[in-house]
Amino acid sequence: MDKTIITALLLIAGIVSVLVVFNAIYPAVVQSSDAMVNMERRIDERFKSQIEIVHAVAYGVSTKTVYVWVKNVGTTSIRAVDRCDIFFGPEGDFSRIPYNTGTSHWTYTVENDTDWKPTATIKITIDYKDYLVDGERYYIKVVLPNGISDDYYFTK
Numbered sequence: 503m504d505k506t507i508i509t510a511l512l513l514i515a516g517i518v519s520v521l522v523v524f525n526a527i528y529p530a531v532v533q534s535s536d537a538m539v540n541m542e543r544r545i546d547e548r549f550k551s552q553i554e555i556v557h558a559v560a561y562g563v564s565t566k567t568v569y570v571w572v573k574n575v576g577t578t579s580i581r582a583v584d585r586c587d588i589f590f591g592p593e594g595d596f597s598r599i600p601y602n603t604g605t606s607h608w609t610y611t612v613e614n615d616t617d618w619k620p621t622a623t624i625k626i627t628i629d630y631k632d633y634l635v636d637g638e639r640y641y642i643k644v645v646l647p648n649g650i651s652d653d654y655y656f657t658k
Contacts, residue, residue, distance in 0.1 A: 552650060558640075558656045559656070560640075570627075570644070581617075581618075589641070590630065596643075609626070610627070611627075642655075
């Protein structure tokens, strides 16, 4: 009879130990799996998002306005365009230009579609704080919210 009770108690202790170990390890495995799925989704989004700055120009003698055309050459639509980062300025002295606020700011319009879908081009209008100097080289960098970017140099 003693052996039966001891065996039953050892069996119960073994089952409780397995449950404790399972409850400690299972959440970590699930969390790790979720992190891998999220990372895969972000990487896939980055591969599908691609842009190319097609052209940039500043018209006129005394101008503070620059026009930049950026094409979506990826395979997915780009949302939240207003959350893009735009860097602009003379080569070696550029800064981040905020969207639609401040002395220097930028706005955009979609040129050949309703949204910035694949093959669509946006026209970014940068209103700069200073007049652009003829013959000076300027730098533009467009960074999407997911980190994809393209840069471009032009001379006024």
